Amino acid sequence: MADFKSDFQRWIGLCNEEYLIKYANKGLYNRACKEIEKGVTVSYEFMDDHVRCALSDDSVCLLYGDIERFSCSCPSDKICKHVILAIVAYATQHQPAAGMGDAGDEPAVFKPDFGWLLQLHPSDFLQAFTAAQIEEVLFRLEYGEALEVAETSFLTVTLQLQQVEVSFDQEADLSRAMCSCKAKGNCIHKLECLLRYRLVHEIDDREALQADITDVSYDAEVAAEARALLAEVLGIGLAKLPETVCTRFELLAIAAHNGNLPALEKDLRGIKGELGLFFQRHVKFSQDVLLDRLARVYLGLAALEKSERPELKKQLLGSFKSKYHTVPHLTLYALGANPWETRSGYKGVTYYFFSLADKRIYTYTEARPVYYEGTSFTYATSYKSKAPWGGLVTMEELSHSQVSLTSAKTNREQRLSSSDETKLVVLPRENIEELDLGETLCRDLAERMGEGAGVLFEQATEHVFLLPTKSVLQVFYEAATQQLIITVEAHDGESIPLVIPYQGEFDKTIRYLENNKRLLELRDVYWLVQVRGDELYPISMLQGKSLTSLKLDL
Known part of the structure; x- marks a missing residue:
């Protein structure tokens, strides 16, 4: 007693x-x-x-x-x-x-001990939270958050950007934690507050948790069969290859889907498409592209078979559908918009934004398949349509703005979702020269052009950056290659060609750029460029608060 x-x-x-x-x-x-x-x-x-x-x-x-x-x-x-x-x-x-000790002593003061929060093991989180919750919070940890910690009767951690606070009891029991969101059970705010609090105390659980929630199981028989088929195609050569091989690739792609091999499924269908162009004797067929893809997929399967590291296996396996996670707040600076069309029959417009907080480029894409009879997509209509996130502005206005997004949904490739939960506020646009552009600004072109060279197994990602230039030296249309070439001068004096391939849909734009002498008068312009092989493709020009998307604004 x-x-x-x-x-x-x-x-x-x-x-x-x-x-x-x-x-x-x-x-x-x-x-x-x-x-x-x-x-x-x-x-x-x-x-x-x-x-x-x-x-x-x-x-x-x-x-x-x-x-x-x-x-x-x-x-x-x-x-x-x-x-x-x-x-x-x-x-x-x-x-x-x-609480009195000897006569005249002060009453004893019992101070709660929250040391148990720093003594938890990652396995404790796996028991208290779902894999989906852990994945969501690990994504959020990549973004900054203003954290406030107060110790009273509770240890209260406040996520200031999200305006959420979680209070932990001195009892070593996560289920007793209380969150201001009032959600039942263990919500993601409890996990986020706990992991951020531990990070403040230099305890990083991210790698261990990521390894524990990563599913790297797959059907090894399907992978082996695909590897054998690739070796067969490489061994026989295109001249003796029967057209029925396309059916074999399609059946294997279906098996890859069922065998948790999403990257392989995509690659097999891509190879089938290239072979289809070959058998049709299509002008777009490229033997170099096909051989490169065959070799890359074959080597990727060999690496998957030998790999023992879960994170590498996950990279090699790929994912069926990119998961989108909620980011509390993003301040985005529009960089321009680019219309495009794929060989597989899709048309769309991609919008580019620079995030002032994490200094990365985010994209939002509107696209449609146009290979169905009666379906169409026009760039001008898309550009004039209302933007998602409240419909306050058009896509054209959005592509020239600076905006704040709350509860934005994005994936690991920084692609934005058109979620109804996201709210948009238009902000005054700053001068691009006054922004800290971080790694988005190109400071060494040779290094930028070499990025990604020799990387065999990573999923291809769009390579876009801002190129600062001193002036425009020359603009001319090269009939032999059907390309408009804009030669710009970098601040170190280097001449850099920017290439725009001819497309009938943009014939007027290309002619306008070719004949517009005002281009040669431009000074100190930033160009948003995309790397395509060993060439630079210009998307937009930026100076001060102004922006011009070359194919959509001219």
């Missing part, structure tokens, strides 16, 4: 106004205090593992030294004013005397 009484008094020392209001509510706490003021008294009888509290209003409560363990003779099945009253009365009447 002596041990229980000591533990009980220590717990009572934590039960201040903040603590009781957090677990009950302010109204209940105030009513209990008023009852004490009216003269309600409590007598306490200590048992082996609890205290019997007899109130003068004939109610009887049992307290066990834990805010979540109690009972009361009243009908309430939740914490009631009688329980709160019994705790407050004991803290007021008994705790100072119980």
Whole structure:
């Protein structure tokens, strides 16, 4: 009993106004205090593992030294004013005397210990949270967040950008944590606050958690069969290859889908498409492209077979559908828009934005398949249509703006989703020269052109950056290659050709650029460029607050 009484008094020392209001509510706490003021008294009888509290209003409560363990003779099945009253009365009447040491000493102060939050193991998170919650929070950790930590009766972590706070008890139990979002069970805010708090104390759980939630199982027989087919095609050669091989690639692609081999499925269908062009004797067929793809996929399968690292296996396997996660806030600076069309029959417009916080380029794409009969997509209509995220502006206006997005959804390739949850606010646009562009600004062209060279197994990503230039030296149309070439001068004096391939749909734009002498008068312009092989393709020009998307604004 002596041990229980000591533990009980220590717990009572934590039960201040903040603590009781957090677990009950302010109204209940105030009513209990008023009852004490009216003269309600409590007598306490200590048992082996609890205290019997007899109130003068004939109610009887049992307290066990834990805010979540109690009972009361009243009908309430939740914490009631009688329980709160019994705790407050004991803290007021008994705790100072119980905390006294020798005569004249100050009352003992019981300070909560939150050290257990730093002693948790990643396996504890796997038990308390789902794999989807962990994946979501690991993504959020890549973004900055203003964190505020306060230690009182609780350790309260506030995510200031999200305006969410989570309070942890001194008891080593994650289920007792309380979040201001009021969601039932363990919400993602609890995990995010916990992992960010541990990061502040130099405990990084990200790698261990990522490894634990990564599924790298796949059908090895399908991978082996695909590797054999690739070797067969490379061995036979195109001249002796039967047209039925396209069917074999399609069937294997279906098997790859069922065998958790998404990257292989995509590659097999891509190879089938290239072979289809070959058998049609199509002008777009390229033997070099086909051989490069065959070799890359074959080597990728060989690497997958030998790999033992989960993160490398995940990279080699790819994913069926990119997952989008919520980012609390993004401030985006529009960089321009680019219309495009693929061999497989898709048309679309991609919009580029620079994030002022993490200094990366984000994209939003509107695209449609146009290979179905009766379907169409026009760039001009898309450009004039309303933007997602509230429909406050058109896509054209958005592509020239600076905006704030709250609850933005994006994936690991920084592609933005048109989620209805995302809210857009248009901000005053800054001068591009005044922005800290980070790695988005090209400072060494040779290094930028070499990025990604020799990388066999990573999924292809768009390579886009800002190129600062001193002037435009020459603009001419090269009939032999059907390309408009804009030669610009870098600040170090290097001449750099920017290439725009001819497309009938943009014939007027190309002629306008070719004959526009004002281009030669431009000074200190930033060009948003895309790397295509060993060439640079210009998307837009930026200077000050102004922006011109070459194919859509001219």
